[in-house]
Amino acid sequence: MTKIKIKKESFWERNKKSEGYLLKKKLTSxxxxxxxxxxxxxxxxxxxxxxxxxxxVSFMEEQDLYNPIVVSIPVHFTTSNYELAAEIMNYSKGxxxxxxxSLTIAVLQIAVCTLVGYGFARFxxxxxxxxxxxxxxTIIIPPQxxxxxxxxxxxxxxxxxxxxxxxGNTLNLRGLPVPYYLMSAGCMGLKNGLYIYMxxxxxxxIPNDMEEAAYVDGCGMFRTFVRIMLPEAKxxxxxxxxxxxxxxxxxxxYSNMFLGTTTLVSTSISRIVDSLAAYMQRILGAKVxxxxxxxxxxxxTGTLMVVGPVIILYLFAQRQFVESIxxxxxxx
Amino acid sequence: MNKKPKHRYVGxxxxxxxxxxxxxxxxxxxxxxxxxxxxxxxxxxxxxTVELGAGKFNMVWSGLANYYYAFxxxxxxxxxLTEELLRMLIYSVAIIVFSFFVSIILNQKFHGRAxxxxxxxxxxxxxxxxxxxxxxxxSVIALMQQQVEDATTGIxxxxxxxxILRTTGVGVKAFEKVFEVIDNIYDVALASGMQIIIFxxxxxxxxxxxxxxxxxxxxxxxxxxxxxxxxxxxxxxxVNWIYTVVDFCMRSDNELVEKxxxxxxxxxxxxxxxxMTWIYFLIVIAFVGITSxxxxxxxxxxx
Numbered sequence: 001m002t003k004i005k006i007k008k009e010s011f012w013e014r015n016k017k018s019e020g021y022l023l024k025k026k027l028t029s030x031x032x033x034x035x036x037x038x039x040x041x042x043x044x045x046x047x048x049x050x051x052x053x054x055x056x057v058s059f060m061e062e063q064d065l066y067n068p069i070v071v072s073i074p075v076h077f078t079t080s081n082y083e084l085a086a087e088i089m090n091y092s093k094g095x096x097x098x099x100x101x102s103l104t105i106a107v108l109q110i111a112v113c114t115l116v117g118y119g120f121a122r123f124x125x126x127x128x129x130x131x132x133x134x135x136x137x138t139i140i141i142p143p144q145x146x147x148x149x150x151x152x153x154x155x156x157x158x159x160x161x162x163x164x165x166x167x168g169n170t171l172n173l174r175g176l177p178v179p180y181y182l183m184s185a186g187c188m189g190l191k192n193g194l195y196i197y198m199x200x201x202x203x204x205x206i207p208n209d210m211e212e213a214a215y216v217d218g219c220g221m222f223r224t225f226v227r228i229m230l231p232e233a234k235x236x237x238x239x240x241x242x243x244x245x246x247x248x249x250x251x252x253x254y255s256n257m258f259l260g261t262t263t264l265v266s267t268s269i270s271r272i273v274d275s276l277a278a279y280m281q282r283i284l285g286a287k288v289x290x291x292x293x294x295x296x297x298x299x300x301t302g303t304l305m306v307v308g309p310v311i312i313l314y315l316f317a318q319r320q321f322v323e324s325i326x327x328x329x330x331x332x
Numbered sequence: 333m334n335k336k337p338k339h340r341y342v343g344x345x346x347x348x349x350x351x352x353x354x355x356x357x358x359x360x361x362x363x364x365x366x367x368x369x370x371x372x373x374x375x376x377x378x379x380x381t382v383e384l385g386a387g388k389f390n391m392v393w394s395g396l397a398n399y400y401y402a403f404x405x406x407x408x409x410x411x412x413l414t415e416e417l418l419r420m421l422i423y424s425v426a427i428i429v430f431s432f433f434v435s436i437i438l439n440q441k442f443h444g445r446a447x448x449x450x451x452x453x454x455x456x457x458x459x460x461x462x463x464x465x466x467x468x469x470x471s472v473i474a475l476m477q478q479q480v481e482d483a484t485t486g487i488x489x490x491x492x493x494x495x496i497l498r499t500t501g502v503g504v505k506a507f508e509k510v511f512e513v514i515d516n517i518y519d520v521a522l523a524s525g526m527q528i529i530i531f532x533x534x535x536x537x538x539x540x541x542x543x544x545x546x547x548x549x550x551x552x553x554x555x556x557x558x559x560x561x562x563x564x565x566x567x568x569x570x571v572n573w574i575y576t577v578v579d580f581c582m583r584s585d586n587e588l589v590e591k592x593x594x595x596x597x598x599x600x601x602x603x604x605x606x607x608m609t610w611i612y613f614l615i616v617i618a619f620v621g622i623t624s625x626x627x628x629x630x631x632x633x634x635x
Contacts, residue, residue, distance in 0.1 A: 036440070044452075116355060124352065143582070146374055153369070188363070196359070314450075322453055322529060
């Protein structure tokens, strides 16, 4: 082994040779990384602080909440808040209901959106531009605009007058999950336009050759889609599914409008403080005013119990959530 | 040139067109049933008085009465409308600026980058839907917030700066809006998760060689930010702007939306509620259209 001779120079010698440039550069980079650390730490803390705060409050007994010495670590550690919140929200039932509804809705929405997104990405047909403009329109129109009309639409539901002809009356579908499933099957659920857009964007980036080879070999349109295109699109479908699931889980608007009578975690959390008052009244037999501190503790606990499953899911599937968006190459 | 292949492949092209329509059929049906009809009906309803009866509802034509009601009779509507629109404008600009700079920072290499990105994206998952409107939905909580705000008015981040600017005579309305945004940086950070990811995806497509060349030519980092980074991802500003504005309209802590729901469900006044919604919607659409055109003019397209 030949010895390579390198003359070891100290940092200061090298600095001297570069006429102070090296030192300047080094100092700047240290300064930048310190400033960056402080800024990012602050912002991350800002985002996480409400959650951390809720966690600490949820383990406190009521006397800790009034104690000015107790800030974040409870003196009297208790899990009674969780028991109380679970009781009021009917948590186990709500959890199962939410799970079933979110899963089925997400599967349905993503299945349909994948079909539509593929149709827009891979086929040429007349009026395609117009229809795609309509997809964009569904993204832009807030659901609130049509909510009052939808409300009446399902209150007096009818299918081209057929139901009225048979039973003599229109159907009241409000409070049942049926309308929402129908809407999901028609790509009109929560943020479905966005999923169509993302899936279309992904399919557009797949090279044409594979599809053409399949056609040449005599594979039909639908079989090509199922056998060749779907496996390619796994990442984007997974991430859209995760979004659909999570957003459905925490959604208040559609849940309140269509699923008002079903016990869901997202709708019961928005009523939790009122339910607490009612619960206390039922137990004590007299009208009591709930203290601000206690309702806050129960609300924090309830919120944690609703977002807890979502956070756990996010911890495990973080890559799928984020990377698909960056890889789908969103452009105008 | 176009004609010949078209003529030759008429069979396959036709089949492909049919297949395309079959693929998007669910959307067409859903759109017709659950979007077009309610959309037009809601427009029509805004010109009528809706009377609910057993098993049916009647709509009696009443001209512009609902619009007149929204602007002239209802005590809250005009105030809420102007407030929300102003808030939308200010916050959307703040969110875009914030997410642009944060995404630039997150695009640099440092330890724990993945963790920080995950934290910034967390609000997208959590704050959609109920979580956002939860804190102020309730009278008890509202009372508590009031108390907390009263107790902490002295410790606003920008308070010192505000006093200085006021005493030197600089503090005008515009400054107060800026301070309001800075004090509410939490709301801004919560609303910009998606925008940060979109900007990041754009930043990753810029070739590194460009920055190296600029650096060798003696370009400072600040200059290359505005001369390379900014033009390269300027098209994403448009996407993000539209996303932000639309997202803002759908937030459940939007007071105007709450008001619309109240008129519909509690007062059972479907006509007035539709009229109010349509006014809001038209203004927002006009706003999005005009601003997108303006931004689109400034966007630099590289192809």
